[in-house]
Amino acid sequence: MREGCVPWPASTAATYRAQGYWNDDVLGRRYTSEPGRETRTAVITPTRRLTYGQVDRAADRLAAGLRARGLDAGDRVVVHLPNDVETVVLCVALFRLGALPVFALPAHRTSEITHLVNTAEAVAYVCADRVLDCDYRVIAQEVRERTGSLREIYVVGDAGPFTALAEVDADPVELPAPRPEDVALFLLSGGTSGPPKLIPRTHADYGYQLRESARLCGFGPGTRYLCALPLGHNFALACPGVLGTLQAGGTAVLAPAPTPESCFPLVESAGVTATSLVPPLVPLWLDAAEWTEHDLGSLELLQVGGSRLDPATACEVPEGLGCTLQQVYGMAEGLLNFTRLDDPEDVVFHTQGRPLSPADEIRVIREDGREAGPGEEGELFTRGPYTLRGYYRAEERNLVQFTEEGYYRTGDVVKRTAGGDFEVVGRTNDVVNRGGEKVPAQEVEEHLLADPRIRQAAVVALPHPHMGEQTCACVVARDEDRPPVLREVQAALRGRGIAAYKLPDRLVVLPGLPVTGVGKVDKKALRARLGG
Known part of the structure; x- marks a missing residue:
């Protein structure tokens, strides 16, 4: 399925x-084709265990x-499931069938699932x-009413009308x-400008990513990896x-x-050796x-990624959890960076690692358009054997997000050490x-402006000691005598079906929003005014 995708x-x-x-x-090749795997444990949950043979047969x-x-092959299926056996078996089955999973996250609700179904023209939706x-x-029913492509809705558990x-x-x-070069699955972008974009990953590029990252992290038959984060997230799925x-x-x-x-309890009972947070x-x-009272002694490796880990917390990990810390900086679009297992503490505690592949091409571009030197800040541009060349069905966005030479503009400002x-x-x-969850300001602003009490809205990031950043909604009320309050705004947004992590953490009602010389909302001035 290549229509709508940008090839290398x-x-x-x-x-x-x-x-x-x-x-x-x-992806999805038969696991038991390798000797000795038939009876080896493949998947453990708090209540169930499956061997590789059982996974193969079920898939x-x-x-x-x-x-x-x-x-059929090429059909898109939105997968909206928790971390459980059925999710793993379904993924393997879809890979073998050639159907394409579109991985939603557990926190997504009607608004996000409707967008995914419509964008992918998905024919099936699978949920708990x-x-x-x-x-x-309930979400499934609402999505079916708002979309036109769905033919089937499958439910894990009590299916009700499905x-x-x-x-x-x-x-x-x-x-x-x-x-190998066919699309295998779709991941979701962080949604930095509106709803999430679809990221097509091929068997060839995603297979390389998971093989090489497993090699770099020392994964093998003795590895017991705890999937604590949502399985549909790139970090927990294949990094x-x-x-x-x-x-x-x-x-x-x-x-x-x-x-x-x-x-x-799972670390102790399953002898977990590695996990990601x-x-x-x-x-x-x-803490x-x-x-x-649980024995965490089997844990050897903690990967931390999704946003920057502060050095003070990083320093506590080796003694506090008794394991090696590995910082991981990457994106569902491709590029992954890891601190190595034998890096000195200064590198592990204070940096987010270096590229996974020798074929990763990197440019760090300063605001003046020149290449940044060591220690200079600039935006990270990248291309490589597992970094996409364009979002799915997003021609206008791709013109902005990718250079003519095929470099992906990450939007991340970085410094590179010597x-x-x-x-x-x-x-x-x-x-x-927000703690690794990317909250697109524009999308939330559009939902806020649907509230009849709000005349203007701007969403900005403010520092937070634990989450890294919190979401602050700055609004101008239509009725100055009856300004909205946070709990009311949150309730209205929930009613519009957006994910809970996108709800504002803070609401500030202002008489007006500052603007730049060209009439745009001046978010830099807003953040400064609010202590950001």
Whole structure:
């Protein structure tokens, strides 16, 4: 499925293949084709265990069942599931069928899922029945009413008016293998300008990413990787994540939530050796480790990424959790940077690592357009064997986000040390990095302006000691005598179906918004006024 996707130039693709970055492997290949895997444990949850043989057989039957119901290669499927066995099996089944998962995040609600279905022209949506206080079947009904392409809605658990995923079953059939350079899946952008854009990842480029990151991180048959973050997030999926762990013959341990209460028992019972967290979770884990009765002694590696980890917290990890810290700076669009396992403490505590691949091409461009030298700030531009050349069906955005030479403009402001490691300084784009969750200011502003009490709105990032940044909504009220309050605005936004992490943390009502000389809202002045 290549319509709407921007390919690598033919000569570049040939070079990546000739140099071994790309090969003929495809995602979802049979795990038990390798000796000794049939009875080895592949997946562990708090209540279930599956061997590699069981994963293979379940995925084969599910792929055949989906095909019998009309799903075909190239069809898009929005996957909106928690960390559980069904999510892993479904991913493998879709890869084998050649259908393309579009990975939604658990926090997404009607607004985001509708956007994903419409943009991808998805023919199927897969969700849980309920998770905590959210009934995803209600979301499914609302999405079906707002979209035109959906043919099937599958539910894990009590399906209600829809089809139970457990009932989709058929005897395995021979399926044509996808080509390595075909699109395998869609990830989501951070949504720095409006709703998230779709990131097409191919079997070749994503396969290289997970193989090489698994090698760099030392993953192998003895690895027990705890997937604490949402599995549909690039970090937990393939950096090296669950897919890299299974590729290497290890065991993926799936936690329902990234809290110490959910994860520490699994670390002990499953003998977890590695996991990944975003920075706001690290202090929580460090505090809980001081009083927990669970044995965390098996943990060898903690990856931290999604936003910058402050050096003071980084310094506490080796002693507080008894493991090696690895900082990871990357993006679903491609480029990954890692501190290495043998790096000195100064590098690990104060930088966000260096590129994964020798074929990663990097430019750091200052505001004046010149290349930045060591220690100078600039925007990071990149291209390489696992970095996309364009978002899906986003021609206008691609003209802005990519240079004529194919470099991706990341929007990240970085400094590069003399040793080649990056220090992430901030963002050029209008986005709030709320504990690793990217909150697009423009999208939230549009929802705020739908509130009849609000005449003007501007969303800015303000510093926060634990989240890194918090979302502040600055608004001008239509009725000065009855200004909106935070809880009312949050309730109205929930009613519009946006994800909870996009709700403003703070609301400031102003008589007017400052503007620049060309009439645009001056967000720099707003942040300065509010102490940002």
